[in-house]
Amino acid sequence: MAAMRRQAQKIRAPRRGIDQESIDFGITWKNLEVAFKEILTKNASKLSYEELYRHAYRIVLKKKGQELYIAVTTFIREWLEQNVCGKIRKLLVPSLLTTLADGPTGASVNERRTAGDRFLHGLKDAWADHQVCMAMMADVLMYLDRVYGADMRNPSVYHTCMDLFRDHVLLADSGSQESSLKSVLLILNAIVLEQIQMERSGDVINKAEIKNCINMLEALYQSGSETEDQRLYITSFEPDFLEASKMFYQHEGEQLMREGNAETYSEKVTKRIKEEQERCRSTLSESTTHKIEEVVELELIANRIRDVIEMESGVRFMIDNERLVPLGLLYDLSARVDPKKVELTKAVQKRIIDLGNEVNKAVIEASQPPPPGAPAVPNQQTAAALKWVEDILSLKDKFDAIWLESFRLDQAMQTSLTRSFADFINSSTFSRGSEYISLFIDDNMKKGIKDKTEEEVDQVLDKAITLLRYVQDKDLFELYYKKHLSKRLLMNKSISIDVEKQMISRMKIELGNNFTSKLEAMFKDIAVSKELSTGFKEYVASRGDPDLSRVDLKIDVLTSGTWPLSQDSSEEENATRPKVIYPPQVARVKQDFQNFYQTKHTGRELTWHPDKGTADLIIRFKNGQGSKSIKEVNMPTYSMIILLLFQDLPEDKSLSFADIQAMTNIPPADLKRQLQSLAVASKTRILKKVPMSREVVESDEFFFNEGFRSDYRRLKVGVIAANNRAETERERRDTEKKNDASRIHLIEAAIVRIMKQRQTLKHEQLLVETVQQLAARFKPDVPMIKSRIENLIEREYLERVEGSSPAAYKYLA
Amino acid sequence: MAEKEPSNKSEYVTLVSNDGFEFVIKRSCANIAGTIERMLNPDHNFAEAVSGKCHFENINGVILEKVCEYLYYHEKNKDQKDVPDMEIPAELCLEVLMAADYLSV
Numbered sequence: 001m002a003a004m005r006r007q008a009q010k011i012r013a014p015r016r017g018i019d020q021e022s023i024d025f026g027i028t029w030k031n032l033e034v035a036f037k038e039i040l041t042k043n044a045s046k047l048s049y050e051e052l053y054r055h056a057y058r059i060v061l062k063k064k065g066q067e068l069y070i071a072v073t074t075f076i077r078e079w080l081e082q083n084v085c086g087k088i089r090k091l092l093v094p095s096l097l098t099t100l101a102d103g104p105t106g107a108s109v110n111e112r113r114t115a116g117d118r119f120l121h122g123l124k125d126a127w128a129d130h131q132v133c134m135a136m137m138a139d140v141l142m143y144l145d146r147v148y149g150a151d152m153r154n155p156s157v158y159h160t161c162m163d164l165f166r167d168h169v170l171l172a173d174s175g176s177q178e179s180s181l182k183s184v185l186l187i188l189n190a191i192v193l194e195q196i197q198m199e200r201s202g203d204v205i206n207k208a209e210i211k212n213c214i215n216m217l218e219a220l221y222q223s224g225s226e227t228e229d230q231r232l233y234i235t236s237f238e239p240d241f242l243e244a245s246k247m248f249y250q251h252e253g254e255q256l257m258r259e260g261n262a263e264t265y266s267e268k269v270t271k272r273i274k275e276e277q278e279r280c281r282s283t284l285s286e287s288t289t290h291k292i293e294e295v296v297e298l299e300l301i302a303n304r305i306r307d308v309i310e311m312e313s314g315v316r317f318m319i320d321n322e323r324l325v326p327l328g329l330l331y332d333l334s335a336r337v338d339p340k341k342v343e344l345t346k347a348v349q350k351r352i353i354d355l356g357n358e359v360n361k362a363v364i365e366a367s368q369p370p371p372p373g374a375p376a377v378p379n380q381q382t383a384a385a386l387k388w389v390e391d392i393l394s395l396k397d398k399f400d401a402i403w404l405e406s407f408r409l410d411q412a413m414q415t416s417l418t419r420s421f422a423d424f425i426n427s428s429t430f431s432r433g434s435e436y437i438s439l440f441i442d443d444n445m446k447k448g449i450k451d452k453t454e455e456e457v458d459q460v461l462d463k464a465i466t467l468l469r470y471v472q473d474k475d476l477f478e479l480y481y482k483k484h485l486s487k488r489l490l491m492n493k494s495i496s497i498d499v500e501k502q503m504i505s506r507m508k509i510e511l512g513n514n515f516t517s518k519l520e521a522m523f524k525d526i527a528v529s530k531e532l533s534t535g536f537k538e539y540v541a542s543r544g545d546p547d548l549s550r551v552d553l554k555i556d557v558l559t560s561g562t563w564p565l566s567q568d569s570s571e572e573e574n575a576t577r578p579k580v581i582y583p584p585q586v587a588r589v590k591q592d593f594q595n596f597y598q599t600k601h602t603g604r605e606l607t608w609h610p611d612k613g614t615a616d617l618i619i620r621f622k623n624g625q626g627s628k629s630i631k632e633v634n635m636p637t638y639s640m641i642i643l644l645l646f647q648d649l650p651e652d653k654s655l656s657f658a659d660i661q662a663m664t665n666i667p668p669a670d671l672k673r674q675l676q677s678l679a680v681a682s683k684t685r686i687l688k689k690v691p692m693s694r695e696v697v698e699s700d701e702f703f704f705n706e707g708f709r710s711d712y713r714r715l716k717v718g719v720i721a722a723n724n725r726a727e728t729e730r731e732r733r734d735t736e737k738k739n740d741a742s743r744i745h746l747i748e749a750a751i752v753r754i755m756k757q758r759q760t761l762k763h764e765q766l767l768v769e770t771v772q773q774l775a776a777r778f779k780p781d782v783p784m785i786k787s788r789i790e791n792l793i794e795r796e797y798l799e800r801v802e803g804s805s806p807a808a809y810k811y812l813a
Numbered sequence: 814m815a816e817k818e819p820s821n822k823s824e825y826v827t828l829v830s831n832d833g834f835e836f837v838i839k840r841s842c843a844n845i846a847g848t849i850e851r852m853l854n855p856d857h858n859f860a861e862a863v864s865g866k867c868h869f870e871n872i873n874g875v876i877l878e879k880v881c882e883y884l885y886y887h888e889k890n891k892d893q894k895d896v897p898d899m900e901i902p903a904e905l906c907l908e909v910l911m912a913a914d915y916l917s918v
Binding site: 045047048051053054057132136139140142143146 | 847848851852854856857858859860861862863867868869870871915917
């Protein structure tokens with residue numbers, strides 16, 4: 001009962017309260033209004049929150065919420081109009097307005113800045129005060145928001161008051177005549193932009209003030225709906241800012257272009273971008289960073305990068321003068337607007353190709369035969385080849401450095417650099433790349449790597465491989481390499497077989513098993529031959545033949561096909577060519593070895609290549625004194641055969657060219673060369689020639705030169721054909737022809753392989769796949785593939801698919 | 814300023830009912846009630862914030878005691894589950910409810 005009673009009382013009590021208070025709305029509001037004024041003038045500490053809250057609470061309880069709401073907003077509006085606006089307007093000194101409208105006139109930068117600062121400061125203060133006071137009032141009116149606001153779906157008191165600030169302070173009439181400065185907000189924008197402009201041209205501005213105002217704009221919304229993109233900052237300030245920046249950078253871009261220095265340009269732009277980022281962080285809003293970057297990128301990079309790259313001081317200049325840092329900046333700038341960096345890549349590629357073509361041209365010029373009258377340079381072609389390789393390597397080093405330093409190890413960039421290198425190395429105007437690379441390796445194997453540490457040798461090998469990577473016609477390279485390698489091996493010219501093997505294993509890694517198998521076979525042949533030679537020696541010793549005039553024989557047995565010899569002289573030529581007649585001593589040894597070899601490997605045929613071998617002869621000259629008269633002479637086998645003819649010849653007798661030919665059967669061309677080195681070359685003139693002319697002709701007579709003198713005991717004769725040198729034009733065409741012949745087989749094989757797998761295939765696809773299959777070895781040209789297809793059709797490997805368009809082929813099993 | 818300092822910092826605040834009962838409770842507990850929290854907001858500096866004392870003209874001692882009990886109860890159990898219900902005598906229900914609405918607890 002007690003509880004009931006108490007409850008009843010309590011229920012009655014508030015009702016009574018409401019009734020009482022309902023009469024009092026006007027009074028209560030007056031109380032609140034007085035209190036609010038106190039709040040707005042910052043005298044809140046005398047006010048009891050509880051009391052104010054209770055007033056508002058009561059008003060709301062008795063359903064006068066709406067009246068209160070309206071009263072509050074009206075009160076605030078009047079307050080803003082009467083007090084705040086006035087303050088702000090006072091800050092709009094005429095000088096500020098005029099300069100903003102007409103651009104800088106009378107007032108100095110400093111004056112304008114201080115005036116602007118004052119305005120920003122005043123506005124900021126007004127805004128800060130407003131915020132604090134509105135927060136307090138909102139607290140007091142919390143019950144209103146909670147009950148009335150929620151019921152009616154009204155925006156909270158706080159937000160409404162913020163909107164009031166926007167409408168009655170920011171959008172208030174500024175009193176200016178200019179339409180662009182009609183409202184306080186527009187003036188604010190203009191001032192901020194002006195200050196930013198000042199900062200851009202190097203002045204110091206008060207960033208904090210601007211930031212505060214920007215914060216205000218970020219906190220206010222264009223309309224009632226408070227979505228992100230409705231913030232005043234985004235709807236009002238940002239577009240202006242971006243537009244102004246665009247104008248500014250357009251102008252700056254033009255000015256920088258006029259200065260015409262790509263280096264300062266990229267430095268400046270990089271600096272500008274950093275500045276803008278910094279500005280967004282410290283002065284404006286982070287959300288603008290991206291947009292302003294876009295503006296700068298568009299105006300200063302995307303629209304201009306091409307011109308900058310092509311400037312006199314552009315990419316070309318930077319590459320040529322190793323300006324890696326500015327080039328790096330330029331790269332970064334390009335990367336900003338274009339992930340593929342098309343323009344920059346194009347410029348760099350062009351430069352590579354230009355430089356490469358220069359190298360090519362220089363080599364072609366250097367390898368031209370000297371004009372008549374000029375002294376002939378020995379091994380001119382080879383020297384040109386070596387120079388070419390060195391030049392290319394230094395070019396490569398240069399661009400590697402650029403790639404590392406300036407292009408930030410960009411993968412795509414590397415690909416395009418590589419492509420450009422490949423382009424000029426394989427350029428159609430310069431077709432000797434493969435040969436030159438092989439010559440470079442040859443030179444190093446014979447001389448270059450002497451006295452080098454393992455590391456240095458490694459470097460050389462790496463370089464060679466690097467170049468090799470660029471070469472498209474790997475088969476051509478293989479051909480040359482085989483040729484050069486075989487000479488090195490047969491002539492014992494290699495400094496280190498280990499290094500040779502290293503080179504091969506590197507090629508294997510780079511180009512695959514297929515490529516090196518024949519090269520490896522060559523090494524195997526050499527090893528086997530060594531065994532054979534010692535085996536033969538033992539065989540002779542065991543036979544106990546006491547022939548003292550026996551000649552020592554070191555033999556190289558080479559598998560035909562793996563060595564380029566058989567290609568040198570084609571099969572038919574071999575068959576028709578008369579066999580060289582060996583002197584009896586040598587012929588006996590030769591026969592012995594042949595017998596020995598047959599016991600080991602029955603059924604194998606040995607073809608002798610006297611043009612590849614060398615011989616050591618000990619010659620005694622009559623005219624010399626003491627030991628000086630005895631010379632050890634190393635010479636080609638042919639020379640040995642020729643000299644042995646003179647062994648038993650009386651001193652005053654001579655042999656004519658025709659005689660020698662008849663007695664030896666050496667092919668005339670070879671014979672001529674041998675005689676030239678024996679009878680013309682001054683250091684090794686073991687034969688005398690009549691008449692004494694430079695050229696050897698058919699009618700010449702030869703005597704043994706008993707009066708031969710030399711300061712050395714050991715001599716070497718006839719290196720003319722022994723050295724690996726660059727080919728002459730004619731030789732090169734031959735090589736290419738041979739190479740084309742071997743390509744024909746490869747292409748046919750590839751086509752058949754593909755067709756066997758696919759059975760039917762369209763023409764285009766067949767071309768593509770064939771090129772793909774062969775890409776590792778060489779780049780086949782389309783006409784050649786086409787002619788092979790025709791050929792295969794004729795030989796009934798393939799047939800055309802009737803009536804198909806585009807053309808297609810079918811495999812005939 | 815010197816006067817204000819202690820109230821801003823002090824850990825305890827005083828709640829006063831309309832019939833003169835004073836309850837000294839922890840500030841953290843008091844702040845659970847939205848109204849009290851705003852009342853004491855040092856930034857806004859109302860009289861209550863300055864003195865650290867809140868008078869409630871429409872809540873009597875019995876109810877305010879219940880309110881304080883609840884504030885402590887809430888503070889104690891805020892991170893727990895399966896909390897036993899707080900006991901509120903039936904006869905006080907309505908008044909406590911109104912107080913809660915007023916204080917926005």
